[in-house]
Amino acid sequence: MNDHVRGDVAVIGLGAMGTALGQTLLSAGTRPVVWNRTPGRADGLVEAGARAATEVADAVSSAGLVLICVSDYDAVRSVLAPLEDRLAGRDIVNLTSGSSADARSLAAWVEERGARYLDGAILAVPAEIGGADTAILFSGSPEAYEAHRSTLETLAGRAAHLGTDPGLAAVHDAASLAIMWSVLNGFLHGAAVLKRAGVKAVDFLPIARGGITTTAGWLDAYAAQIDAGDHPGDDSTMATHVAAMGHLLEETVGAGVDTSVPAGFKALGDRAIEAGLADRGYTALVDLLLTETA
Numbered sequence: 001m002n003d004h005v006r007g008d009v010a011v012i013g014l015g016a017m018g019t020a021l022g023q024t025l026l027s028a029g030t031r032p033v034v035w036n037r038t039p040g041r042a043d044g045l046v047e048a049g050a051r052a053a054t055e056v057a058d059a060v061s062s063a064g065l066v067l068i069c070v071s072d073y074d075a076v077r078s079v080l081a082p083l084e085d086r087l088a089g090r091d092i093v094n095l096t097s098g099s100s101a102d103a104r105s106l107a108a109w110v111e112e113r114g115a116r117y118l119d120g121a122i123l124a125v126p127a128e129i130g131g132a133d134t135a136i137l138f139s140g141s142p143e144a145y146e147a148h149r150s151t152l153e154t155l156a157g158r159a160a161h162l163g164t165d166p167g168l169a170a171v172h173d174a175a176s177l178a179i180m181w182s183v184l185n186g187f188l189h190g191a192a193v194l195k196r197a198g199v200k201a202v203d204f205l206p207i208a209r210g211g212i213t214t215t216a217g218w219l220d221a222y223a224a225q226i227d228a229g230d231h232p233g234d235d236s237t238m239a240t241h242v243a244a245m246g247h248l249l250e251e252t253v254g255a256g257v258d259t260s261v262p263a264g265f266k267a268l269g270d271r272a273i274e275a276g277l278a279d280r281g282y283t284a285l286v287d288l289l290l291t292e293t294a
């Protein structure tokens, strides 16, 4: 692509997240052109100063930067397919959640039509858009990222470009979700066991927060072990971890609480013991996880 179009910032899709993106642009002094499939959802943004496009083609035609945030990739494709002759020279930033395969496939399609593509994974809820600590991960065209860096940093103070592979943002998003649900399920399980003992969740908070902080403190060393493929177990062996998982399971059964969360931990731990990892460190589990997906 030789000629990059300079023009409006378009926001396509004005659900909860697209509306927050539009509001944040307006607050930062950018007047976006906005479009939503169902009319009426642009009204609030228009009252605040945005320009509404009646047709999505009009929004895209005037834009150098097109932000798309709709439900899923089928929706993205249904929006972009009729516009394929109008995409050349534009920068398409897709903030719709999906898989890395979705992102790579859409990037190829967009680039074949002479546009640059950036995939974005939003690690935030709408109310957090525009925050200094808000993260949006981008991958794909580095040229598009640099061209719009200030606008993208307006949307998220911790915007980051991870690499040219358009799938990288989605893979990092998935990895972050694994952490989020692991922590939340652990908290909810702990709260359920404690509730049976008459303890309120609010009284669990200091210990829960402390546990999360302590665990986070282990990650630097554990990441180095994973990258080195060396799992010395000098702080605690797999056998010690799996024994403690047994205690958690026993306490859970005794409390009459659903065992899904601790049974999942224990099943993985038992497989590690069966695989001969009893004297290895906890990070040795990563090799087990990798063999399972091969």
Ligand SMILES: NC(=O)c1ccc[n+]([C@@H]2O[C@H](COP(=O)([O-])OP(=O)(O)OC[C@H]3O[C@@H](n4cnc5c(N)ncnc54)[C@H](OP(=O)(O)O)[C@@H]3O)[C@@H](O)[C@H]2O)c1
Binding pocket: 013, 014, 015, 016, 017, 018, 036, 037, 038, 041, 069, 070, 071, 072, 074, 075, 076, 078, 079, 095, 096, 097, 098, 122, 123, 124, 125, 126
């Ligand atoms: N909300 C969050 O906390 C959050 C956080 C991170 C990432 N995300 C991601 O952001 C994306 C949007 O989420 P949201 O919360 O804004 O969802 P939402 O409030 O349900 O809005 C969905 C949007 O997609 C549009 N849409 C759906 N199908 C369409 C189609 N076939 N053609 C054109 N437009 C279509 C809807 O238009 P209509 O009004 O016409 O139905 C609406 O504007 C999702 O991929 C979501 O995973 C959301």
